[in-house]
Amino acid sequence: MNVHSIWLIFSAVLLILPAAGTTFANPAMKPLRIVFLGSSSTDGDTFPQLVRTALEDAGIRNVRAINAGVGGDVAEQLLARIERDVLTKKPTLVVVQSGVNDALQNVPKDRYERAMREIIGTLRKSGTEIVLLTPNIFAGAKEQDCQEGKAGYEAILHKLAGEHGLKIAEVNKLQRAAAIDGKAVVEADDVHPTYLGQRMIARAVLDAIGHAGAAVPERSRNAPLPGLVTSWRAREKGSTGPWITINLPEQVPVNQQWLDDLRGFAMSVSLTETLKPGTSIEATATIESDAAAKKIVTLGGDVLAVALNGTPVWKRAEFRGFHIGSQSIELELRVGEDEMLIESGPAFFVSVTDRPLDEE
Numbered sequence: 001m002n003v004h005s006i007w008l009i010f011s012a013v014l015l016i017l018p019a020a021g022t023t024f025a026n027p028a029m030k031p032l033r034i035v036f037l038g039s040s041s042t043d044g045d046t047f048p049q050l051v052r053t054a055l056e057d058a059g060i061r062n063v064r065a066i067n068a069g070v071g072g073d074v075a076e077q078l079l080a081r082i083e084r085d086v087l088t089k090k091p092t093l094v095v096v097q098s099g100v101n102d103a104l105q106n107v108p109k110d111r112y113e114r115a116m117r118e119i120i121g122t123l124r125k126s127g128t129e130i131v132l133l134t135p136n137i138f139a140g141a142k143e144q145d146c147q148e149g150k151a152g153y154e155a156i157l158h159k160l161a162g163e164h165g166l167k168i169a170e171v172n173k174l175q176r177a178a179a180i181d182g183k184a185v186v187e188a189d190d191v192h193p194t195y196l197g198q199r200m201i202a203r204a205v206l207d208a209i210g211h212a213g214a215a216v217p218e219r220s221r222n223a224p225l226p227g228l229v230t231s232w233r234a235r236e237k238g239s240t241g242p243w244i245t246i247n248l249p250e251q252v253p254v255n256q257q258w259l260d261d262l263r264g265f266a267m268s269v270s271l272t273e274t275l276k277p278g279t280s281i282e283a284t285a286t287i288e289s290d291a292a293a294k295k296i297v298t299l300g301g302d303v304l305a306v307a308l309n310g311t312p313v314w315k316r317a318e319f320r321g322f323h324i325g326s327q328s329i330e331l332e333l334r335v336g337e338d339e340m341l342i343e344s345g346p347a348f349f350v351s352v353t354d355r356p357l358d359e360e
Helices: 003-016 047-057 075-080 101-102 109-126 140-166 169-180 195-210
Strands: 032-038 063-069 094-096 129-133 167-169 231-236 246-247 281-289 291-310 311-315 325-331 337-352
Touching: 032 047, 047 195, 063 109, 075 109, 094 109, 101 140, 109 140, 109 195, 129 140, 129 195, 140 167, 167 195, 169 195, 311 325, 325 337
Parallel strands: 032 063, 032 094, 094 129, 129 167
Antiparallel strands: 231 246, 231 281, 281 337, 291 311, 291 325, 291 337
16 A cells, blocks of 8 residues: 555544544434533523533534532532532533632632542543533622632632643633623622523533534523423412412513523412412322332422322432422322322422433
8 A cells, every 4th residue: 555545544534533622513422411510500500401402403412411500509519419410420521610609608719629629530530521610700799709719719720621631611701791891691689690691601611612603592492391290289388278270381481581491390470479488388289190100200499398199208308409300209109190299489390200301
């Protein structure tokens, strides 16, 4: 074989190899399982679903956006639950959002760096790809109080990314430029991103994983999930008053638009107008089954307890996040009808399926 023939073969091989930064561009690959590890901005499940929708629109099929956000978490808390909430999901890619609550709580920089180093080390051992998000911007006095602290955490993230060859999603930079341009990036609470702010997080993630050409949709594409329990009656816990009917998915947008894409939640606009702030509710639904079988009950929102046919079967021991799938339990259903009763805050999600939703 002459040199010219060898060069032609080598050139053909190069043509079929993926270019740097396009690791996730092959539609024929096995399902892309992205776990989003973070705090409330992740827990609301807006930017993860925007990323999923954008990738699907770009031709990548079988994308799984798995939420591992817990509102209020600092980096040390992310580390403490990484095995349970991330590694058990067998991710292809993990997107890590940290630093916002560390800034709000003035976590010392050395503790933050130590936790982030351990998070990165643990994920690298599992063989997954990693993307680090720079912290969201705040507004008003919150931004003035925390800007210096967040800059310190951001510098640590850049240092660690450089040491380990990791991708950085420049969330802070995109949001700050938009805010300077007069765009509403932060909610009225001065902390959480607006829907536009969430779209910017999605934009930064897509850029970091080599999909700068993938458009961020105006809204994510969210059909109700399998097994959604759609018909409920609810009232204030302990009340003897009339039940309020809730049919899901709700059609009325919620007050905080960055939570508006939650699929099948009872955000309960009509219900919360009836209740005092902070009041817990009880809600009941009929679950029908063709045969006696074990089922997976997936929960989200503020669900505190579950009873089946008058018997308590689950009580929340710790807060694991607001997102769908933050908690799940296995229940044995009988033939015919089962009556489920939940105790919850004014927002809840319940589905009943044969398998966990992240396997659907």
